[in-house]
Amino acid sequence: MSEDILSLIMTNVIQGRVDREDEGLEGGMDGQPGVTELTAEAIARGLSPVDIINSGLTAGMAVVGQKFEAKEYYIPDMLASAEAVGAAMSILEPHLGASGIKPKGKIIVATVKGDMHDIGKNIVTILLRGAGYIVKDLGNDIDSDAIVAAVREEKPEFLGLSALLTSTMMRMGEAIDALKENKLRDTVRVIVGGAPVSEEYARSIGADGYGADGFEAVRVVDALASH
Numbered sequence: 001m002s003e004d005i006l007s008l009i010m011t012n013v014i015q016g017r018v019d020r021e022d023e024g025l026e027g028g029m030d031g032q033p034g035v036t037e038l039t040a041e042a043i044a045r046g047l048s049p050v051d052i053i054n055s056g057l058t059a060g061m062a063v064v065g066q067k068f069e070a071k072e073y074y075i076p077d078m079l080a081s082a083e084a085v086g087a088a089m090s091i092l093e094p095h096l097g098a099s100g101i102k103p104k105g106k107i108i109v110a111t112v113k114g115d116m117h118d119i120g121k122n123i124v125t126i127l128l129r130g131a132g133y134i135v136k137d138l139g140n141d142i143d144s145d146a147i148v149a150a151v152r153e154e155k156p157e158f159l160g161l162s163a164l165l166t167s168t169m170m171r172m173g174e175a176i177d178a179l180k181e182n183k184l185r186d187t188v189r190v191i192v193g194g195a196p197v198s199e200e201y202a203r204s205i206g207a208d209g210y211g212a213d214g215f216e217a218v219r220v221v222d223a224l225a226s227h
């Protein structure tokens, strides 16, 4: 029975259905419970939030990621699924503490100064939250001073920086330099991403990690967290 509701959650994430009003990417599903109703039902039935996240939400997003890579899904499809996961996470968040799950760590994320692109960062945020991290999202167009101030105040284990423009990607290096100047660089692992960014570029600016997509972001942070 619990497997049924988890696989229904997974299917509805893949269909990008937040609630029963949504018809789903393939259409014709309106009237049936969506991800939020199913998540609330799963909690009411006593299922563990971890199982809901791992076997329902994250499993669904993994399929979405594969479909995106195979060019079967496009950005709006990915966003619909990400929105469904985000809505479910809001329902689960109060239960995560109650079930005694320790967050894996704290991450601050930001899109750098001059850059308004935040869709990718928002997906990374949702997936990291889904993987058990506390994520503080500073938003987009964030300058190095604000990043330094947030690292000083929040003392996160990780900082995730996003840039989508070749004209703003150097701001990630500037933020890392600003952390050094403020003697905070050794307190935080910095991971970077965004379409123009590469592994090589990440290394050249002194970042600790690079993720090509949201799923890799989680893998990279998990790997750094275990060292």
Ligand code: B12
Pocket (backbone or CB within 6 Å): 075, 114, 115, 116, 117, 118, 119, 120, 121, 123, 124, 159, 160, 161, 162, 163, 164, 165, 166, 167, 191, 192, 193, 194, 195, 196, 210, 211, 212, 213, 214, 215, 216, 217
């Ligand atoms: C949507 C979009 C916009 C929207 C942004 C809306 C929003 N709220 O984000 C709007 C319309 C506002 C916009 C504006 C502009 N855009 Co624009 N935009 C795009 C577009 C089409 C999609 C970007 C996107 O959302 N992709 C989907 C997400 C899911 O992918 P992603 O961002 O790459 O994120 C993934 C990974 O990169 C990674 N990731 C991202 N961040 C992070 C962070 C970490 C820590 C990690 C580990 C991983 C990670 O994981 C994410 C999830 O899988 C791209 C084209 C493209 N194909 O990339 C152009 C694009 C980025 N834009 C471009 C340009 C030029 C502009 C403008 C300058 C246009 C103009 N003349 O006004 C302005 C700049 C505004 C500004 N100052 O930022 C160019 C950039 C060229 C360049 N090399 O610099 C692109 C490439 C289009 C093009 N081919 O010319 N844009």
